Amino acid sequence: MPAEVTSGENDPVTSPDSYADSPDLASLAALLADRTRAAFCLALLDGRAWTATELARMAGVAPSTATSHLHQLVAGGLLVQERRGRHRYVRLAGPDTAEMIEGLAAHAPRRPAPVRSLTDARRRRDLAHARTCYDHLAGALGVAVTEAMTAREFLAWDYGPALTASGASWLRGLGIADDRPGTSRRPHVRTCLDWTERRPHLAGAVGAALFRHAMDASWLVRRGSTRILTLTDEGRDALRRHLPLPDEVLRTTG
Amino acid sequence: MPAEVTSGENDPVTSPDSYADSPDLASLAALLADRTRAAFCLALLDGRAWTATELARMAGVAPSTATSHLHQLVAGGLLVQERRGRHRYVRLAGPDTAEMIEGLAAHAPRRPAPVRSLTDARRRRDLAHARTCYDHLAGALGVAVTEAMTAREFLAWDYGPALTASGASWLRGLGIADDRPGTSRRPHVRTCLDWTERRPHLAGAVGAALFRHAMDASWLVRRGSTRILTLTDEGRDALRRHLPLPDEVLRTTG
């Protein structure tokens, strides 16, 4: 945490004399102000790379339309692309971009989408139960984990969300290497307002590490190529053992 | 922190059965995707109420245009209005709205605005030095305060920004009533990426309380009706005494 204040040599990313060029809020917001582009970004919030055609089908637009939108999103710095063969893979530019979009989405009004079928209803129920949120766990399960960690005083909220000392050692006990604080720019503990639960769940580097561990240990498995997560038997046992989670959220059946 | 997960009676704010209605990101972003509306919101980030005419003049549009935009922003929940006599005062709906806009602005590209005059250059320099950011202090001074509090270990960053015990007692020593944690929903320590410094400054309830104290104690005064803040002699002495701030940021001349 260097406390140098009289900024030394400025990185010439913009103008050499960088007094307050006002942020171009409108151009950034315009990128998200289209139904199709917004749908792309929300889909990409699962943290993985999608191809242009997949996104086009998901949003119900022609491939040429998707191309145009992806150009804009990449040019605007929200997405990065990777060309492999005849495929163009796009993903969110980084965790900070994901957090920005999440932050916006948390304040957005809900669109009342009518339930179309029984499958649709099931899909929604499962999505509300457990899903990925970029690089961490969301849904009722994510919120429950967060609140159980709070109950055991692994997380403290008094002065902003923070991991306690016992929380850090709990993580170490799980074999989760706690990234050394200060190493990365990213806040270690961050919260993210859950869409479905309307309560915060754990995010940031700690949330990502915990989720990575849960996937590595097969506590959770992805359902197909969606962002829906299914709790495995091992996962249920582990969460019951390591955290006293209420049984209601520990159902393992899709 | 109630850990009730199987949502009991739902508040009927949307549909009775509230599985995951996806957020309407596009409609929210569209509110900010217009140059004029974005300018309104950025101006309102100073936390005070403006009249429609003031905003119209600031943005360089006709009054009728401003009316239309303000309607949309109020209908969208970003702004609240208060009619007093023949004036219509609007302000940001709340701290969470301000935080959302700040978060977006921090990721927005800078618009290279050419310096038009000597007055303009001075205004920018002063704005970069100290200004309000909704309800707390921003600019080089805000960042310096934050970093000095970090150096004295009033703030800890290891597991997310947090106020330490000594930080809490330091605030009490200043006569700042530390809002009892848990009382309000708002995180007590939050950071906000500074536009000009590109480093975080203190925000959240603690940042707001500190700023309020600085204004009450006349450490800082507003310049006219702008968001520019000027450090007073008392303010310089106080900051030198309570925090070892580097002299460079302690200039009091506008």
Place this chain on the structure above:
DNA sequence: ACGTCACTTCGGCCGGCATCGAAGTGTCCC
């Protein structure tokens, strides 16, 4: 080599929306 597939470019169409001026309503002050 050929067909298939993923993606791109281009042109044209169309809807939505920001803008303004003019005219109207209510408020304040003299």
Place this chain on the structure above:
DNA sequence: GGGACACTTCGATGCCGGCCGAAGTGACGT
């Protein structure tokens, strides 16, 4: 009461941008 002022409504204008289909390019597989 009259005039100035803050704000609103309405209609007209014009532009920007999303959308598609058709045609083109390059990669992959048989």
